Amino acid sequence: MNRSLANRRMPSNPLQLALVRKISSAIGTEEKLTTPIPGLSFHRRTACSEPCSASYEPSIAVIVQGRKRVELGRNTLIYDSSRYLLTSLDLPIVSHIIEASEAKPWLALLLKLDMSVVRELLGRGEIAPHPALADTPAMATARVTAEFLGACARLVNLLDSPADIPFLSSLIQNEIIYRVLQGEAGARLRSIATLGDQSQRTAKAVAWIKTNYALPLRVDDLAHLAGMGVSTLHHHFRALTAMSPLQYQKQIRLHEARNRMLSGGLDAASAAYEVGYESPSQFSREYCRFFGQPPMRDIRALRSSGAVAEDSTI
Numbered sequence: 001m002n003r004s005l006a007n008r009r010m011p012s013n014p015l016q017l018a019l020v021r022k023i024s025s026a027i028g029t030e031e032k033l034t035t036p037i038p039g040l041s042f043h044r045r046t047a048c049s050e051p052c053s054a055s056y057e058p059s060i061a062v063i064v065q066g067r068k069r070v071e072l073g074r075n076t077l078i079y080d081s082s083r084y085l086l087t088s089l090d091l092p093i094v095s096h097i098i099e100a101s102e103a104k105p106w107l108a109l110l111l112k113l114d115m116s117v118v119r120e121l122l123g124r125g126e127i128a129p130h131p132a133l134a135d136t137p138a139m140a141t142a143r144v145t146a147e148f149l150g151a152c153a154r155l156v157n158l159l160d161s162p163a164d165i166p167f168l169s170s171l172i173q174n175e176i177i178y179r180v181l182q183g184e185a186g187a188r189l190r191s192i193a194t195l196g197d198q199s200q201r202t203a204k205a206v207a208w209i210k211t212n213y214a215l216p217l218r219v220d221d222l223a224h225l226a227g228m229g230v231s232t233l234h235h236h237f238r239a240l241t242a243m244s245p246l247q248y249q250k251q252i253r254l255h256e257a258r259n260r261m262l263s264g265g266l267d268a269a270s271a272a273y274e275v276g277y278e279s280p281s282q283f284s285r286e287y288c289r290f291f292g293q294p295p296m297r298d299i300r301a302l303r304s305s306g307a308v309a310e311d312s313t314i
Contacts, residue, residue: 066106073242
């Protein structure tokens, strides 16, 4: 890497340096640490990764060291210590770490979003509305401001005073969400959380598929659930997720089948039936097309590399 480029990526903000030290100390040599603070986890990698299919939950991902690329449909997002990643819906994506090493591991924190908390904050009417850009997806990056980073640092610092966590963690998390809603990526989160908004009604359809992925999908019924016409649903669904409802269901099914084979020891046919496929051969074709190799060969490769069932990581 060009030395000047590497120097530009060196953390220089004192808060960022402190977060690097805090997360490094807490996580040690592990790849993931679930902290005592509700919804907060730390993540670490010591090498760049190959593209990996995963499913992201509504969350705020903050990298304090390193870089990562995420692909949602045809949209590509790159984020590092200067930009955080906001995910406002459950989304199947492809991600890979593009900057990490033993000497300077990729380090990040993930804060899961509770949409009821987002709605409560919006209900106070104290956050100035920002109009959402038309047809923007439910995943975006935004600039890490000093105020946002300061709130993140205060949340992490609560680990040094566990007795304060029950009272203060929710207050600081509310501030972080407030900073996000005020930022450049907050408009889409606002629209998804606002009852009656078309994005929020489309999000209901997304949530139904995520929960009922093994059931047959009738787009007419899905549109009725969302309270909109079929063509309108298709338009808004693709805008938020970068895919159609059927494509979304397929990817959720494939992810779930992969997890069941990897962690539950199922064979390909059993996994296919459990996630809603009626034809194991169709499942194998679609699995190979999506993951790059047949099911059991893929699972053997994952096990040999020490992989575990997919988590909603960053």
